[in-house]
């Protein structure tokens with residue numbers, strides 16, 4: 061899971077491009093959020109009070125490496141105490157940033173990836189180009205209206221924020237991003253806090 065020093069050196073040379081990429085990603089998150097807010101308002105969709113089943117399930121969603129780097133930047137710049145969560149990497153049963161006691165059960169809520177923003181609040185297009193809403197199974201159908209002509213399309217945003225990179229389980233993508241940032245920020249080198 062750890063990158064070589066050569067790979068890190070190459071990434072350091074690409075630092076200006078990389079920073080620009082994260083700024084682009086922030087704009088795409090903002091646009092996605094606007095679409096979700098409008099859609100959920102119109103459709104009357106909401107999660108049942110206290111539910112966090114999507115984050116506590118015994119699997120993790122996969123996200124792109126740039127999304128992992130974005131969340132890692134948030135941790136380094138605003139929530140450094142969360143670095144201790146990386147010690148859970150090898151023993152985790154779900155996303156290491158899940159915490160029932162925090163708002164929305166997510167410790168990195170402002171920097172969460174597209175799949176976390178859109179799960180239950182987005183849809184896809186069928187072969188006729190029509191929008192199809194994909195509700196979460198924990199949402200009761202009576203909670204919302206049934207017909208929508210338009211709404212946020214999660215795959216479209218995922219493609220935009222992946223920049224062609226591979227997808228990894230969310231904890232691993234953030235961990236790799238964190239290692240990369242630590243190195244790019246002039247720390248001693250790739251670290252491995254997983255135990």
Ligand code: SF4
Nearest residue numbers: 107111114180196198
């Ligand atoms: S998206 Fe679904 S599983 Fe996640 S909190 Fe909302 S209702 Fe619960």
Ligand code: SF4
Nearest residue numbers: 115155157158166176
């Ligand atoms: S980043 Fe937050 S919202 Fe996404 S899976 Fe982890 S805890 Fe859940």
